[in-house]
Amino acid sequence: MLGMLGLGVAGVAVGASLQQKVNRALAPVGGIQDVLPAAGGFRYYSVTGSVKRHSIATHKVTVGGLVDKPQAFTMADLARLPQTMLDKDFQCVTGWRVPNVRWAGVALPDLLDVVGVSPNAVAVRFKSFDGVYTESLTLDQARRRDVMVATQMDGKPVTHDHGGPTRLYVAPMYGYKSLKWLGGIELTDEVKPGYWEDLGYDVDAWVGRSNGRDDAPT
Ligand SMILES: Nc1nc2c(c(=O)[nH]1)N[C@H]1C(S)=C(S)[C@@H](COP(=O)(O)O)O[C@H]1N2
Ligand SMILES: [Mo]
DSSP states (O other): OOHHHHHHHHHHHHHHHHHHHHHHHHHHHHHHHOOEEEEEEEOOOOSOOOOOOOOTTTTEEEESSSSSSSSEEEEHHHHOOEEEEEEEEEEESSSSSEEEEEEEEHHHHHHHHHOOBBBOOOEEEEEEEESSOOEEEEEHTTTTEEEEEEEEEETTTOTTTTSSSEEEEEEOOOOGGGGGGGGEEEEEOOOOOTTTTTOOSSSBBTTTTTTTTOOOOO
């Protein structure tokens, strides 16, 4: 697996056509479903088969663990919190990038303020309602204003294929941190590597300075 990941890194440097082969080569390894690029350049990824749809009317994001007031947030609850908008790129570690996506929702620090983080919490764990995918951030990373529970992309509700009703968007990191079908957030006392990180990707997934990348600062 690590050999395959090495090939993936080389593929980014070499170019798009090799990258396509690399994507195909990687696919069976992680069981990822790489559907053809949609308009706008996104590829729809899911490590599971079909994911059950959550309706906006009944969907909830639970926030618990090391917090003062655990709470299950409906979409209406989230809409009542301060809203954050970010115009930023989406960059997958395999090389594709969608420039200038408009993300809207609740900045994670604002959500954490509502539940009150316990002094002994050091990390935040995210669970997808696909039943398989997980992610983690350190508490410091989770308190960045460019990390959000996204409810909208480009002015519309996040579609099911993009992980709606709620997905995580971690602007400064590669796409695998941006967990789709967000159903649960847990404050914990340690960082637990997420789905792809168990398969070799870096837990600290900074764009340009992780996973073997060393981009010049921009
Ligand atoms: N639940 C879940 N979240 C996920 C993934 C996934 O397979 N399942 N793939 C990740 C990866 S590797 C990327 S690049 C993005 C892709 O987002 P998109 O499907 O909206 O294009 O979602 C991330 N979040
Ligand atoms: Mo990705």
